Amino acid sequence: xxxxxxxxxxQVLKTGQSMTLQCAQDMNHEYMSWYxxxxxxxLRLIHYSVGAGITxxxxxxxxxxxxxxxxxxxxxxxxxxxxxxxxxxxCASSYDGGTQYFGPGTRLTVL
Amino acid sequence: xxxxxxxEGPVTLSEEAFLTINCTYTATxxxxxxxxxxxxxxxxxxxxxxxxxxxxxxxxxxxxTYRKETTSFHLEKGSVQVSDSAVYFCALSDYNNAGNMLTxxxxxxxxxxx
Numbered sequence: 001x002x003x004x005x006x007x008x009x010x011q012v013l014k015t016g017q018s019m020t021l022q023c024a025q026d027m028n029h030e031y032m033s034w035y036x037x038x039x040x041x042x043l044r045l046i047h048y049s050v051g052a053g054i055t056x057x058x059x060x061x062x063x064x065x066x067x068x069x070x071x072x073x074x075x076x077x078x079x080x081x082x083x084x085x086x087x088x089x090x091c092a093s094s095y096d097g098g099t100q101y102f103g104p105g106t107r108l109t110v111l
Numbered sequence: 112x113x114x115x116x117x118x119e120g121p122v123t124l125s126e127e128a129f130l131t132i133n134c135t136y137t138a139t140x141x142x143x144x145x146x147x148x149x150x151x152x153x154x155x156x157x158x159x160x161x162x163x164x165x166x167x168x169x170x171x172x173x174x175x176t177y178r179k180e181t182t183s184f185h186l187e188k189g190s191v192q193v194s195d196s197a198v199y200f201c202a203l204s205d206y207n208n209a210g211n212m213l214t215x216x217x218x219x220x221x222x223x224x225x
Contacts, residue, residue: 004154033212042115042200042215043155050210058209090154097211098143098162098204102154 001026004103006091012109013081021076021106023091031094032074036087049074081110113138117201117216124191124223132186132219134201142203144177144184149198191223
């Protein structure tokens, strides 16, 4: 099993550009989520999904969109990138939302 | 809402020293508690967890006990190694909040010197 995979590993954007961060898991987990990691603030929940076709907002959802058309994939879209979105983004999946399995992360810089 | 507070780092120790990283939480329900570890350049890995009061989680020599009376889940290890150098995150999940997703503390960087 590959576990949770994320692409790309690194990305540089200009302010106002859009992009999609990809996340996939092969563990047949119903729950998937996106977190951002900023220095001294731990990880904060952006959006999550408890199953295909179901998404909800977390603590910091503004500026991001998600969709869940399949169990395996949970892409995160930045609609119009801003410097405040410079961060490391982690995707995670879980069986029941408790114990999370994390991907390797995407380091995003917005200029 | 739920929150997790852990001691700020960095914590610098010599090899074979005793480690304690403090973690306290606030939750509206009956949360599960976790410690995750992040090695340089990597994602987070589950280190240990406890799902109810007085449970002790343990793994790789690390231990933490779920103390409901003090709302704490302190991480301990009797003898640290250089390979334990990493960032440690305390977290909780609560079925009554955000689909049981994790609420994290700010992380504590541990540096172990030979």
